[in-house]
Amino acid sequence: MVVVDLTESQGISYARIALGSLPRRRGTGLPDREVVRRAAAVDREHLARYDRVCGFRLTDALPATYPHVLAAPLAMRLMSGADFPFPLAGLVHVANRITVRRPIDAGSRLDLSVHAADLRPHHRGQQFDVVSTATVDGEEAWRGVSTYLRREGQVGRRDQGDQPPGPAAVALWRVPARVGPDYAAVSGDHNPIHTSRLGARLFGFPRPIAHGMWSKARCLAALEGRLPAAYTVDVAFKLPILLPATAGFAAARTAGGWDFTVRSAGSGRPHLAGSVTG
Known part of the structure; x- marks a missing residue:
């Protein structure tokens, strides 16, 4: 595996994303490449x-979604x-799993690494995972797996899946x-959608539409104080939240642990379904 070491956080503009969306010759498999940043x-x-x-x-204490x-x-x-x-534009973030192995303090220095894995077929295209890790003092403290869908067909819709009614809303x-x-400013994700x-x-x-990772973070904030020190939180992103x-x-x-959902207050249609296990 080729390791690309970034000495500091280096973002990417959406102008570059647009350029990356132009037709060009691409490989057929995921790159054998890892991008790392040390002592962040x-x-x-x-x-x-x-x-x-x-x-x-x-x-x-870093929230589980902050790394x-x-x-x-x-x-x-x-x-x-x-x-x-695949070009970045048009990829759909359909699921996210975060494993907190131990709490991370804001004074910690984090070694971060990211690689892509598990390209696989999906009935609406192809899926793959982007795996991120945060290591503190030589020990993995956090792992995130973001699942993306490269879809063939309309971009503006997401699969709802079979969704039972679920518990009644405890908060609006x-x-x-x-x-x-606001979330774009703190996350660096300035995607114009x-x-x-x-x-x-x-x-x-x-x-x-709201960022999917904002909605996941908002759910964990609602459960703050009721989560163990180490846990895994899985989320499937369903229909987007149209703002406001x-x-x-x-x-x-x-x-x-916990099961949780976010649904439209009007239609009851699902925006997000998740679970916490510890």
Whole structure:
């Protein structure tokens, strides 16, 4: 495996993403390449802004979703490469799994790594995983697996799957339009489908949509204080949240942890379904 070491966080603009979407010769398999960043420090002011946008309490403990933000520039660098088989534009983030092996303090230095794995067929195209890890003092403390779908057909729809009614909502969330640009500012994900009505329409959405990882983070913030020190949280992203919106959050205890959902307050259609196991 080829290792690309980034000495500092290096983002990628959506102009470059657009250029990467132009027809060009691509490989047929995932690249045997790992992008790493060593001794990444946490900016506490940035962490506080992230906590506020997602609803977390302000503490020095990193939320489970925060290392995903730190690793995101590495993932973008990986997926924007000429050896990556799919253009970034049009990929759909359909699921995300995070495993917290132990709490991470904001004073820690993180060694981050990202690689792609498990290209596989899907009834609507092809799926693959982007695997990110955060190591502290030589020990893996966090792992994230983002599953993407390269779809053949319309881009503006997502599979709902078979969804049982689920528990009644325990909270109603008023999700303002500013969630799109606010989360873009703290995550670095400035995809125009989240920040621009025109950009959203180009991809088949009538209005900008909330970032999927914002909705996952918001769910974990709602469960804050009731989660173990080490756990795995799985989420399947269903229908996007069109901004602004009112959504119902529901959570129920299980033998292993929690099941939770986010649904449209009006139609009851699912935006997200997830579980926590510890």
